[in-house]
Amino acid sequence: MNMRQGRDGRERLVVIGGDAAGMSAASQARRLRSPEELEIVAFERGHFTSFSACGIPYWVGGEVPERDDLIARTPGEHRARGIDLRLRTEVTEIDVAGQRVRARDVDSGAESWTPYDKLVIATGARPVRPDLPGADAPGVHGVQTLDDGQALLDTLAGTPGRRAVVVGAGYIGVEMAEALIHRGFAVTVVNRGREPMSTLDPDMGRMVHRAMEGLGITMVNDAEVTEILTGADGRVRAVATEDAAYPADVVVLGIGVRPETALARAAGLPLGTHGGLLTDLAMRVRGHGNIWAGGDCVEVLNLVSGQEQYVPLGTHANKHGQVIGSNAGGGYATFPGVVGTAVSKVCDLEIARTGLREKDARRVGLRFEAVTIESTSRAGYYPGAAPMTVKMLAESRTGRLLGVQIVGREGAAKRVDVAAVALTARMTVEQMTALDLGYAPPFSPVWDPVLVAARKAAARVRGAQGPS
Template sequence: MKYVIIGGDAAGMSAAMQIVRNSDNHEIVTFEKGSIYSYGQCGLPYAIGGEVGSTDDLIARTPETFREKYGIDARTRHEVTRVDCEQKVVHGTNLDTDEPFQESYDRLLVATGASPVCPPWEGVELPGVYQLKTIPDAERIMEYMGKDINNVTIIGGGYIGLEMAESFVHLNKNVRIIERGSQLAKIFDEDMAAHIHEEAEKQHIQLNLGENVEGFEGTDKVEKVVTDKGSYDTDLVLVAVGVAPNTSFLRGTGLYLTIKDAIQVNAYMETNIKDIYAAGDCATQFHRIKKKDDYIPLGTHANKQGGIAGLNMAGRTKAFKGVVGSSIIKFCDLNLGRTGISESEAQQMDIPCHSVTIKATDRAGYYPGSEKMTLKLTYHKENMQVLGVQIVGGEGVDKRIDVLATALFHEMTTEDLLDLDLSYAPPFNGVWDPLQRAARKAK
């Protein structure tokens, strides 16, 4: 059986390793447009900020490791540009030689990930305007930072925008975030985002909310950001306004593309065309709370979906159980966690819901070093099923998010939360965990 995988990062190589481990007679060919395989994209802001010593530390396995240790034909700088689904052949270009190539397959996995979106603003090609997705992206930013850089402007207040704001603050830069919406971190409700705004102010990060970027100005490099409300001096710009699936090369194949042009897959990572699978940031994920497919491009999902795709490609049937929307972000002195759906999302979906908000600490209030958190629990107002939680605070946010994610997976109610046997000792928790305090308030 010959397997071809397009994409050499989380989903693609998770699949390749499952094929290696679960099939005896196989040939695996992987194509990666870049030159680096299997690296931690989520660690890039911390490499730029200096918390991670080198971008090399983010690489889990090299192409040579896949070739020599696992017998995978791992090719770099090979871009697939077309898939012939009838002949079962992929076509592309060797970017080093500019020569075309083609490769036949018995089973194909599309794991091409996603790329940052960049609107066609005037001046976007100026030196000093960057996006962040790959190790080369990070290294270009780090090299440019070696120049006389004092003022940094971030366009976008999502995951990357907030994490990079923290990194630039850590590097003692003057940071401005421009966000076209009315709040940072739109995955949070407005009342919870207010705490994020307070932290930005505390860190002397300038917020320009409700502002639309129109372009950039400069001669040999970027010098100003121009919006519909003014212009601002800057030495470096990071554009972080979201990502889009890398699926444009699949148009005309008959593969069904759905949300944001992500590839529609079933629980077995199968597409609508036989012997073609998809996984990771280029594919959909089933949301267990929304009860429908969604597009939430995160590394956790990519690794899981890739592994499941590999098992099914190798003939070992396994289903992807879906996601509940868990995420956590470190933003300076705050940890921002959420899972499930927010109150605003529930309202948009016409789900009858209530929410309760409490202030709590991560351990017994009298124990030294306890840190505060604000917790918002959203639940169905008729059957009391838990729908989601948002937590902003210091230590202990991650623990509560993971407990609630487990509860969401099993469709628990607020009453069920009260019945949980959670660990307690003053250095770790109060007698009643904050989640249970919120559930009691809901009751």
């Protein structure tokens, strides 16, 4: 009989983090075990639970009218399900040997220890803040939580100037740039890469570049920020690179995020090359039978490359939580890995990718053939048909699909799901050409654009192999 069961006969599950992975785990464990069998205590340092971080740019831009529209389940709803949820409470230490966590009340500073039988670490990610002069000045914002989003909106409302600089051009940077345009700001994006959206190959990122400029966004590529300049009042006034300074009344950091694993590192838990926690297929922290981890604080297996990867997405976090909750609640589930699927948009330009980019394939030693095709979202004669570009990578010898990138207008992005399924099934591009996809002129040409790319890739693979 362990420490907790010796007190009231119940096991105690402690969850660190109240967003997607943490509260999904708590909710799933509660479905499997009653409050009389399993006590669940969840700590969240912020004001909100179970919210959509992915929706924050659309709230900031005004497309989602209310903050609460992004909240899937409120603290009250979690508590009504028998979860002891403690908001504004930050876990500051994990004592693995003693099976307990130390938590601090954010408002009062009071600290206390809470023992656990089972522990879930769902601490999420933190926005990357460059180690530069002025990076912490008033008017400089990272956007990761609803609190962050509200702080940015307050700054936008209270700023008389209408100049914004976004640092970084990944998903968050691109989406925040569009949001700021919707708010009436003149926007400059400073990006150290050749093209925006480094999750795409540069030739596909160039299309995103053109779309952003079409919105009136000023793109500055191949530029490294050296300093964030401030005025006499201490507030941000410009973003400086080696070559120029770009005036700014507000700065948004869209450089990306890193796993929030300081607690795990201090506790001696295993971390990967990207700084995320390492888990087994059951999302159990490696080497620790009663500790699980999920969401943006973990690394996952990429099923195409065979290597661990850091992929902070809400889709994965919710799946991790379901798996963790099932296992912590006495059931059984696994999370086999990812293929790296993601979609986004700039105005009406849809952007999608799955699998490996060219540099990913080279890094893991794969030889490949790359093809790019132009097609349309519908039959060319049907009203509303829009152009679409599909890029596909296939392994040289086997023809196995390695990756797909799609940029186009309405109807482009979700076509990547076909490729994601094919990657998961380890299909060859030759096999893909026979897929029985839905067809009618309002939805697709006779040959769907993904299948057109597969046909071209299959021919390229055959040609690279030479005559038999």
